[in-house]
Amino acid sequence: MAAAAVVLGRPDLGQARDFLVASVPTVQETVAALELLVWALVAVSFVAGLVGVLAAGAPVLRAARGRAWEVSVAAAGLLLLTAGLAHHATPQNNFGGGGSVQEAQQAVGH
Numbered sequence: 001m002a003a004a005a006v007v008l009g010r011p012d013l014g015q016a017r018d019f020l021v022a023s024v025p026t027v028q029e030t031v032a033a034l035e036l037l038v039w040a041l042v043a044v045s046f047v048a049g050l051v052g053v054l055a056a057g058a059p060v061l062r063a064a065r066g067r068a069w070e071v072s073v074a075a076a077g078l079l080l081l082t083a084g085l086a087h088h089a090t091p092q093n094n095f096g097g098g099g100s101v102q103e104a105q106q107a108v109g110h
Contacts, residue, residue: 004080
């Protein structure tokens, strides 16, 4: 959880909500929604790991552990790193993709 907090920071719930209600979401709204999704996955993984530690030795849990669990944990880690990279690499200006060629040129500074 601490690594997720350092890499992702706090998700912007307002922009994530705007992603769901906007007809054409902006890049920042999309990133906010993805960060919220990653936080949900991190929380579920944390709870599942905590349950696994607390219920160590249970036959059901032993059956669930295996290659699929290892791959899912690795995939969640890669997803967390990718989301962090996207969070830090996203430009701060807003370009939603709609509008004229002139507006697009102005947005990129040409």
